[in-house]
Amino acid sequence: xxxxxxxxxxxxxxxxxxxxxxxxxxxxxxxxxxxxxxxxxxxxxxxxxxxxxxxxxxxxxxxxxxxxxxxxxxxxxxxxxxxxxxxxxxxxxxxxxxxxxxxxxxxxxxxxxxxxxxxxxxxxxxxxxxxxxxxxxxxxxxxxxxxxxxxxxxxxxxxxxxxxxxxxxxxxxxxxxxxxxxxxxxxxxxxxxxxxxxxxxxxxxxxxxxxxxxxxxxxxxxxxxxxxxxxxxxxxxxxxxxxxxxxxxxxxxxxxxxxxxxxxxxxxxxxxxxxxxxxxxxxxxxxxxxxxxxxxxxxxxxxxxxxxxxxxxxxxxxxxxxxxxxxxxxxxxxxxxxxxxxxxxxxxxxxxxxxxxxxxxxxxxxxxxxxxxxxxxxxxxxxxxxxxxxxxxxxxxxxxxxxxxxxxxxxxxxxxxxxxxxxxxxxxxxxxx
Amino acid sequence: xxxxxxxxxxxxxxxxxxxxxxxxxxxxxxxxxxxxxxxxxxxxxxxxxxxxxxxxxxxxxxxxxxxxxxxxxxxxxxxxxxxxxxxxxxxxxxxxxxxxxxxxxxxxxxxxxxxxxxxxxxxxxxxxxxxxxxxxxxxxxxxxxxxxxxxxxxxxxxxxxxxxxxxxxxxxxxxxxxxxxxxxxxxxxxxxxxxxxxxxxxxxxxxxxxxxxxxxxxxxxxxxxxxxxxxxxxxxxxxxxxxxxxxxxxxxxxxxxxxxxxxxxxxxxxxxxxxxxxxxxxxxxxxxxxxxxxxxxxxxxxxxxxxxxxxxxxxxxxxxxxxxxxxxxxxxxxxxxxxxxxxxxxxxxxxxxxxxxxxxxxxxxxxxxxxxxxxxxxxxxxxxxxxxxxxxxxxxxxxxxxxxxxxxxxxxxxxxxxxxxxxxxxxxxxxxxxxxxxxxxxxxxxxxxxxxxxxxxxxxxxxx
Ligand SMILES: Cc1cc2nc3c(=O)[nH]c(=O)nc-3n(C[C@H](O)[C@H](O)[C@H](O)COP(=O)(O)OP(=O)(O)OC[C@H]3O[C@@H](n4cnc5c(N)ncnc54)[C@H](O)[C@@H]3O)c2cc1C
Ligand code: SF4
Ligand code: SF4
Numbered sequence: 001x002x003x004x005x006x007x008x009x010x011x012x013x014x015x016x017x018x019x020x021x022x023x024x025x026x027x028x029x030x031x032x033x034x035x036x037x038x039x040x041x042x043x044x045x046x047x048x049x050x051x052x053x054x055x056x057x058x059x060x061x062x063x064x065x066x067x068x069x070x071x072x073x074x075x076x077x078x079x080x081x082x083x084x085x086x087x088x089x090x091x092x093x094x095x096x097x098x099x100x101x102x103x104x105x106x107x108x109x110x111x112x113x114x115x116x117x118x119x120x121x122x123x124x125x126x127x128x129x130x131x132x133x134x135x136x137x138x139x140x141x142x143x144x145x146x147x148x149x150x151x152x153x154x155x156x157x158x159x160x161x162x163x164x165x166x167x168x169x170x171x172x173x174x175x176x177x178x179x180x181x182x183x184x185x186x187x188x189x190x191x192x193x194x195x196x197x198x199x200x201x202x203x204x205x206x207x208x209x210x211x212x213x214x215x216x217x218x219x220x221x222x223x224x225x226x227x228x229x230x231x232x233x234x235x236x237x238x239x240x241x242x243x244x245x246x247x248x249x250x251x252x253x254x255x256x257x258x259x260x261x262x263x264x265x266x267x268x269x270x271x272x273x274x275x276x277x278x279x280x281x282x283x284x285x286x287x288x289x290x291x292x293x294x295x296x297x298x299x300x301x302x303x304x305x306x307x308x309x310x311x312x313x314x315x316x317x318x319x320x321x322x323x324x325x326x327x328x329x330x331x332x333x334x335x336x337x338x339x340x341x342x343x344x345x346x347x348x349x350x351x352x353x354x355x356x357x358x359x360x361x362x363x364x365x366x367x368x369x370x371x372x373x374x375x376x377x378x379x380x381x382x383x384x385x386x387x388x389x390x391x392x393x394x395x396x397x398x399x400x401x402x403x404x405x406x407x408x409x410x411x412x413x414x415x416x417x418x419x420x421x422x423x424x425x426x427x428x429x430x431x432x433x
Numbered sequence: 434x435x436x437x438x439x440x441x442x443x444x445x446x447x448x449x450x451x452x453x454x455x456x457x458x459x460x461x462x463x464x465x466x467x468x469x470x471x472x473x474x475x476x477x478x479x480x481x482x483x484x485x486x487x488x489x490x491x492x493x494x495x496x497x498x499x500x501x502x503x504x505x506x507x508x509x510x511x512x513x514x515x516x517x518x519x520x521x522x523x524x525x526x527x528x529x530x531x532x533x534x535x536x537x538x539x540x541x542x543x544x545x546x547x548x549x550x551x552x553x554x555x556x557x558x559x560x561x562x563x564x565x566x567x568x569x570x571x572x573x574x575x576x577x578x579x580x581x582x583x584x585x586x587x588x589x590x591x592x593x594x595x596x597x598x599x600x601x602x603x604x605x606x607x608x609x610x611x612x613x614x615x616x617x618x619x620x621x622x623x624x625x626x627x628x629x630x631x632x633x634x635x636x637x638x639x640x641x642x643x644x645x646x647x648x649x650x651x652x653x654x655x656x657x658x659x660x661x662x663x664x665x666x667x668x669x670x671x672x673x674x675x676x677x678x679x680x681x682x683x684x685x686x687x688x689x690x691x692x693x694x695x696x697x698x699x700x701x702x703x704x705x706x707x708x709x710x711x712x713x714x715x716x717x718x719x720x721x722x723x724x725x726x727x728x729x730x731x732x733x734x735x736x737x738x739x740x741x742x743x744x745x746x747x748x749x750x751x752x753x754x755x756x757x758x759x760x761x762x763x764x765x766x767x768x769x770x771x772x773x774x775x776x777x778x779x780x781x782x783x784x785x786x787x788x789x790x791x792x793x794x795x796x797x798x799x800x801x802x803x804x805x806x807x808x809x810x811x812x813x814x815x816x817x818x819x820x821x822x823x824x825x826x827x828x829x830x831x832x833x834x835x836x837x838x839x840x841x842x843x844x845x846x847x848x849x850x851x852x853x854x855x856x857x858x859x860x861x862x863x864x865x866x867x868x869x870x871x872x873x874x875x876x877x878x879x880x881x882x883x884x885x886x887x888x889x890x891x892x893x894x895x896x897x
Contacts, residue, residue, distance in 0.1 A: 022768035022819075026466045027761040028507045028571040032547070041479070041526060042458065043506075049461040056460055067457035086697045086761035 008060040014100040014243050021055040024048060024089045030081040035362045036074055045074060047081035047091035054094050064098075064105045072098035077239060078362040079333035092333075099241030184214050184224045191221035191309065192263040197253075197276065197299075199269035200232050201401040209401075212428030213268040213302055219431045220312055222263075227256055234282075235275035247286065250279045254287065254295055265295075268302045268424050270400035274334035301331060303399065303423055307340040311347040316430045318350030323426065324393035325353065326384065326407060327360040328400030341399055341423055348430040356387040363403050363410075381410045389416060399423045435475040435520075439496055443478055446488050451526070453477040462521055465508040466568075467855055468769050469819055472514050474501070474521040481526050483543075483601065483640040490638065491607040493520055493884055501886045502634040504545065504576030507568040509772065510853025512580065512633045516888045522638065524575050530554050531641070537615045539598055541643040544575030548582075551644075561649035563590035566849075567757040575639045581631035583849040585753055588807035589681040589715075592849065594630045596644040602629065602637035605880040610637060628875070633851050634886045636879040653681070653715035654725040655749035658732050659739040663687055663708040663802075667782030669735045670710070670806045674779060676731060678724050682713040683807030684756050689816070690803040693762040698755045706738060710806065711756055713749065759803040763814050767799070771828050772814040775839045776848030779809040785839075789813045792834055796827040810848035836862070852890045860890065 006012045030047040031037055037046035044053060050071050056062035075095040082090045180198070194217060202210045217224050230253060234246035253276070257265050267273045276299045280292040300308070325341060332338045338360070345353050363384045384407070388396055396411070396418045398404055408420045443452045453459065454476055464471045480486045493500040499519030506513055515521050527545040533555055534540070540555050540562065548569040555562050565584035566572055572582065578600070583592040599613035612625040629636055660666040663685075670683055686694065687708050695702040702709065714724040725742075732740050743749040764770045777785050786802070789811075793800040804811035813835065815828040836846055836859055846852075846859040861869050869891050879885075887893035 019768060023764060025468065025761060025764035025770055026464055026506070027568065027764075028466065028505055029568075029758070029761055031505070031571050043461045044458050052461045052464065053457060062457065062460065065457075067455065071457075086694075086758035087764035088697070 008058040009062065009064050010057055010101055011104050013104065014097055016054055016058065016094045016097050018058050020090065020094060021051050021058055023087055024051040024055070024085075024091075025087055026052070027087070029086060030084045030089075030091065033080040033084040035076055035078060035080070044071060047085070047089070050075060050095055051089060051091050054098060064101055068098060069102040071095065072102050072241075076329070076362055078329035080329065080360070080362060083333045083336075083360075096238055096241075097243075099239065100243045101241070103241035180211070180214065180226050182226055182228055184218055184226070186221045186223050187218045188221050188312070188315075190223065193223040193225065193261070194305070195257055195260050195262045195265045196224050196226040197233070197257075197265055197267040197269075197272055198226060198230065199267065199272040199401065200236075202269050202272075206401050206404065206422065209404075209422040209424050210268055212422075212431075213266070213424040216302075216306075216424055216427045216431050217266065220306065220309075224266075225260055225262060227260070229256055233269075233272040233275040235271050238275060238278075238282075243282070246275075246282060250283055251286070254279060254283065254291075257298075258291065258295060262298070264300045264305055265298045266300050266302055266305050268399070268422065270301060270328040270331035270335070271402060273299060273301045274330040277335060301335065301337055301340070301399070303340040303344045304335075304337050306427075307343050311344060313347050313349070315432055316347070316349055317432055319348050319426065319430050320350040321394045322352045322354050322392070323395045323397050323421075324356045324388060324391040325359060326356070326363060326388070326396060326398045326403060328398055328403045329360075329362050331399055332360045341397075344423060344427065345397060348426065351426075354391045354393050356391045356393075358383070358387055361387075363406050381406060385410050385414050385416065388418065393418065395426070396420045397423055397426055435498065439492065439498070440476060442492055443476065443489070446492075447478055447480065447485060451479040451481065453479070462503065462506075462523070463515060465503075465506040465511060465513050467509055467511045467514075467853070468771055470511045470514050470854060472516045473518060474515040475518045477521045477523060479523050479526045483527070483603075486522070486524075486527070486638055486640050487603045487607060487609065489520070489522060490603045490605065494605065494607050494882065497882060497884060499884050499887050502575070502579075502638050504573030504579075505547070505568075505571045507572045508576060508580060508853065509774070509850040510580075510633075510847070510855045512851055512853040512886070512889055513576075514854060516854060517893070519884075524638070524640075525573055527575075527640065528573075533558055533560070533646075534615070535560070538646045539615050539643050540646055541599075541641060542574055543641055544573060544578075544639045546574045548572050548574060548577055555646055556649070559649070560646040562596065562644060562646055564593045564596060567760060569757070574642050574644075578630055578639055578642055579632060579634050580849065580851045583805060583808065583810065585684055585711075585756065585805065586681045587805055587810075588683055589679045590647075594627070597626060597630050597642065598645050599641075599643035600626050600629055600639055601641035602639045604637045605882065605885040613643070615643065631851070633853060633889055635876060635889050636885070638885070650681070650715035650717075650721075652718040652721045653713055653746075653749065654721050655682075655743035655752060656710070656712040656725075656728060656732070657741045657743065657752060658710045658712065658737045659703050659706040660708045660710070661706070661736075661738050663786045664783040665735055665737065666708040666710050667786055667806070669732055669737065670782055671780050672731045672735060673712070673728055674807070676727060678714065678727055680712050680724075680728065680807060681715045682711060682753070684711040684804070685709070685806035685811075686711075686756065686759060686803040687801060689766075689799070689801035690759050690763060690814075693765050693801065694755055694759055696765055697758055697762045698751075700751060700755060702755070703739070710737075711752055713753075756803075760812065760814065763801045763803075763816060767816040767818060769817050769819040770814050771817060771832075772812050773832055773835070774810070774812060774847045774850040775835060775844060776808065776810040777839055777842050777844035779807070781842050781844075782806060782809060782811075784842075785811060788835065788838055792831050795834075796831045798824070798827055798831055800831075805848070808848065809844070854889060857891055 007015050026048055034046050043049040057064050072095045077092045079092045214224050231249050234249040237246040277296050280296045404420055459474050462477050463473050499517040501515040501521050503513040503521050503523045525545040527543040530542045532541045552562050563586045565586055566582040577593045581594045601611045604610055691702050692704050714721055799816040800813050802813045817824045817828055846863050852860045883893055
């Protein structure tokens with residue numbers, strides 16, 4: 001996906017491949033599926049337009065300018081266009097690479113870049129730092145200040161995004177990485193051994209989800225190894241255009257997990273899963289091809305894994321609920337996983353899965369998007385909530401922490417009754433102790 | 434260049450949001466789906482009402498600025514590309530469905546409504562709008578009318594022209610023209626409506642369209658048939674029609690196309706087959722059953738390698754969907770897809786396939802062919818790379834020779850994609866200098882200043 005030759009007005013390091021932008025034949029099939037185009041009606045904010053801009057830059061017809069940078073970051077990287085494109089164009093990925101260009105070509109003001117580098121290069125790569133830095137947030141919540149703040153509208157004075165970030169923080173728990181045993185044995189007749197990749201957001205904000213993932217795997221007959229030394233998958237760095245740090249993290253995780261003798265490397269975070277599957281491309285120039293391919297084949301989303309090996313349904317407790325399923329972009333578009341989560345849901349006795357319209361339409365969270373473009377994000381979210389409402393389901397199921405945050409926040413705002421559950425939590429509910 | 438004073442006027446008329454002047458926006462509004470063509474507009478406007486369209490036209494008229502209409506930019510002959518710069522007027526925000534009249538079986542919509550949206554809206558009322566170009570997911574009704582778009586159902590149900598009942602448009606002098614109506618018969622004066630359909634945005638800007646609707650067929654049966662030799666497929670098409678059966682769909686894909694489509698949709702199309710035909714018969718259940726048996730028999734007689742019948746409506750829809758991706762899917766294997774639109778009398782299909790094969794070999798080109806076989810309308814597509822100058826030269830020679838023969842056979846250089854910029858030379862060859870001169874006179878009477886979509890179909894006044 002990235003080249004090393006000087007290409008038009010791209011810098012040589014981490015530039016899109018010319019072939020990848022030429023590939024777009026401008027048929028427009030992607031337009032109706034792109035959330036940002038649907039919001040603005042603006043061609044340049046569509047996959048076809050974005051690729052055309054990248055092409056103009058690579059042909060030296062356009063500088064890598066502010067507009068390019070804006071489009072690179074306005075793109076949700078939801079990959080809906082990849083699914084829709086018959087020609088195999090990956091506009092979202094091209095934009096992700098353009099973020100790396102933005103980073104090189106349009107440096108941030110000093111204070112912003114120091115802050116950004118601190119977060120991306122120091123905090124996220126180091127689990128310990130990240131976890132202690134979240135401590136104040138946990139305290140703040142425990143002391144009830146959060147409740148106060150949320151209700152007293154104090155934050156209305158602050159810029160909208162702080163308000164929103166504040167509202168989105170879920171209940172904090174003890175970070176899971178520090179408690180989860182490195183080895184957790186199968187609790188039924190053993191079928192094999194898997195490694196568990198624990199995402200940063202999962203360990204900090206959705207510890208309970210990941211605890212259930214491990215429990216479900218154990219009950220399904222798998223020993224689970226969760227290496228303590230694992231680091232962030234590198235997805236946040238990719239999104240922010242810092243591909244070099246991603247490579248460092250990727251190499252670390254690759255070495256760590258390839259040492260283990262496991263049937264699969266399972267994750268319950270769609271964002272991590274899609275980043276891990278992309279190591280093959282990200283490290284293409286630095287690692288042995290076979291090793292990368294081998295690694296990629298081992299990466300499985302929890303639903304992908306369970307359906308592949310076959311879910312043991314004997315002994316599952318009935319869950320008498322009507323649920324609807326929101327497909328995380330990074331599961332359905334980036335990894336092409338759409339049937340497996342549904343099959344996993346339907347394996348639970350008593351469950352009714354009621355499909356919502358546009359289940360694969362982005363919820364508007366998409367990493368930092370929701371914080372940078374609050375108003376737009378809200379409109380995308382409203383469309384989603386409306387589709388949830390029409391199903392009259394009891395529970396909304398999803399499978400990615402970003403979506404989880406956004407949807408939970410949205411449902412609360414809209415005073416809708418549905419709780420949001422990760423697929424693992426639902427499976428956990430059905431799994432006997 | 435557009436002066437500041439004109440920009441200010443447009444902003445006052447349309448608000449800032451709907452007037453685009455930033456370079457990056459202009460850059461992405463100067464292409465359509467035709468490979469290799471691009472031109473920069475000076476300014477782009479998005480009217481949201483018919484009145485605004487008229488007011489914009491009046492500004493263009495008074496200032497003598499070129500103005501080019503654009504729907505969704507999926508055109509395949511460069512019709513919406515502003516080769517003389519000036520104003521591009523995007524109609525896709527004019528996107529309301531105004532009425533579905535169940536008594537008169539008509540629907541009226543604004544020009545920017547997406548084809549599939551109209552189809553779905555009338556389907557909800559139990560009605561049927563048949564024209565379904567491959568691009569229906571995003572093409573606009575205005576674009577369809579202006580290119581007289583065909584589709585997968587053209588064989589039995591006809592093309593866009595056959596459904597247009599009335600048009601409202603703004604002429605280049607700023608006057609309004611309303612032509613046709615809901616009555617099924619109308620011989621009052623010249624048939625402007627028919628002149629406007631297929632005029633590629635050179636005579637007027639369409640604001641409103643009324644189309645005819647029909648009741649949907651009660652039943653249908655879909656065949657997916659594979660062939661070892663593409664000529665046999667061509668033979669099957671002629672034989673079916675000779676047996677007085679008019680299927681709603683007879684679409685063809687050759688081996689290269691099958692493989693590209695399968696790469697995208699993964700529905701198990703046979704990669705090793707030379708060709709496939711997608712055939713659909715529809716209508717009254719009794720007739721469908723009878724025709725299906727007859728079609729099956731003909732397919733067996735000509736020696737089809739395999740015959741499958743779609744098990745349900747869902748599968749039939751997914752097959753049609755797969756066919757619609759053909760052109761874009763071919764673009765998977767190469768950076769540039771040069772596609773043509775040759776149309777021949779149906780009985781000559783087998784000869785046409787032989788010719789395409791022969792020419793591809795002669796010019797050392799990779800060609801993927803698909804199209805509306807039942808209409809004799811093929812899209813031989815050269816899979817190439819625009820960076821390779823020699824290959825591009827050979828591709829053009831390929832088409833030159835192909836068209837020569839197609840014209841000799843009494844065919845046409847464009848079945849449905851129009852002339853636009855891409856095929857001006859071929860048109861002159863087909864209809865001769867006299868024909869072009871008459872077209873020019875018609876154009877002059879509508880647009881004496883030559884400001885509306887200049888340089889399309891034939892050279893503009895300035896150029897010649
Ligand atoms: C993948 C693919 C498949 C296709 N399949 C088919 C097919 O099966 N059959 C077929 O016939 N075509 C097909 N096409 C071609 C194309 O989609 C049609 O020509 C379509 O009608 C163009 O619609 P548009 O809205 O994109 O128009 P544009 O490309 O934007 O414009 C087309 C022409 O109409 C003019 N125009 C647009 N709107 C107006 C208006 N309101 N008033 C006046 N002039 C206007 C423009 O100036 C231009 O000359 C296909 C294209 C693609 C990319
Ligand atoms: S990105 Fe793909 S779907 Fe979109 S216009 Fe380009 S080729 Fe068509
Ligand atoms: S990734 Fe999503 S937001 Fe970005 S261009 Fe594709 S569809 Fe649009």
